[in-house]
Amino acid sequence: MAECCATETKLIYACSGASDVGEIADRVARKLRDEGIAQMTCLAGVGAGLSGYVQSAKGTNINITIDGCKTACAKKTLERIGVKPTSYILTGFGLVKGETPVTDKIITEIAGKIKSTIGTPAVLEQLVAGGCSCGGKC
Amino acid sequence: MKIEILGTGCVKCNKLEDMVKLAIRETGIEAEIGHVHDIKKIMEYGVMTTPALVIDGEVKAAGKIPPLEEIKKLLGSK
Numbered sequence: 001m002a003e004c005c006a007t008e009t010k011l012i013y014a015c016s017g018a019s020d021v022g023e024i025a026d027r028v029a030r031k032l033r034d035e036g037i038a039q040m041t042c043l044a045g046v047g048a049g050l051s052g053y054v055q056s057a058k059g060t061n062i063n064i065t066i067d068g069c070k071t072a073c074a075k076k077t078l079e080r081i082g083v084k085p086t087s088y089i090l091t092g093f094g095l096v097k098g099e100t101p102v103t104d105k106i107i108t109e110i111a112g113k114i115k116s117t118i119g120t121p122a123v124l125e126q127l128v129a130g131g132c133s134c135g136g137k138c
Numbered sequence: 139m140k141i142e143i144l145g146t147g148c149v150k151c152n153k154l155e156d157m158v159k160l161a162i163r164e165t166g167i168e169a170e171i172g173h174v175h176d177i178k179k180i181m182e183y184g185v186m187t188t189p190a191l192v193i194d195g196e197v198k199a200a201g202k203i204p205p206l207e208e209i210k211k212l213l214g215s216k
Contacts, residue, residue: 009187009201041186051197052184059201060187 010038010118011057012064013046013074013085020100021068021090024107028090029066031111037118038064047077057083064118066090069097088114139169139213144180144190144200151189154203158191161209169213 014029015022033040043065045053057063057078063085065074075087091097093110100106141158145151155173162169174180174192183192187201191212198204198212 011186039186042184045184050184052190052200053186055190055197055200056184056186059190059199 009060010062010064011060012038012040013043015067015074017068019068019097020102021095021097023102025066025068025090027107028111031107037115043074043077054081062086140194141169141171142192143173144185145188146177147175150203154189157206157209161206161213165210165213167213
């Protein structure tokens, strides 16, 4: 759902690739969305150059990408439009592409690891002026 | 030129509309301005954060109020 006047908007994108780790990336992103950690939006919309998706990425405080493997399609898709995302690559968490079963246990574990880092100083440093800057008053 | 402000009615959304009207007055551009409050219609643009500025169907800015001079440039780029 579109967010109005948030002081800190987070958008999350998954590579949703064809491999097992791509599927896990997608499901982790959806889980984080369902838990209210970030708003999930469509990487394909950014890749297609659709103005609403592109401008939303550019106008958002924190963009989070979850990629299954180091090819990092989601991260690179945002970088192409000049946006530097907070990037998570699942093979960096020890998952092996082509050899990882897509299970609820793994999805929950990975989502937990990502949640534990979102909001850390390193991520908050990426906050930029933007949003509607209303300080939650409007 | 058709200009739409996307926003559910918050202060910042209304401020963007005021600034766009000012930019139109100062540039003398002829434009029709509309304000889209319906969240479902806003989502149809792929916009995830408001306020957003749409010119002739293309989203030019989202999640922020561009400075007046930038708004004028956006209007003039059409």
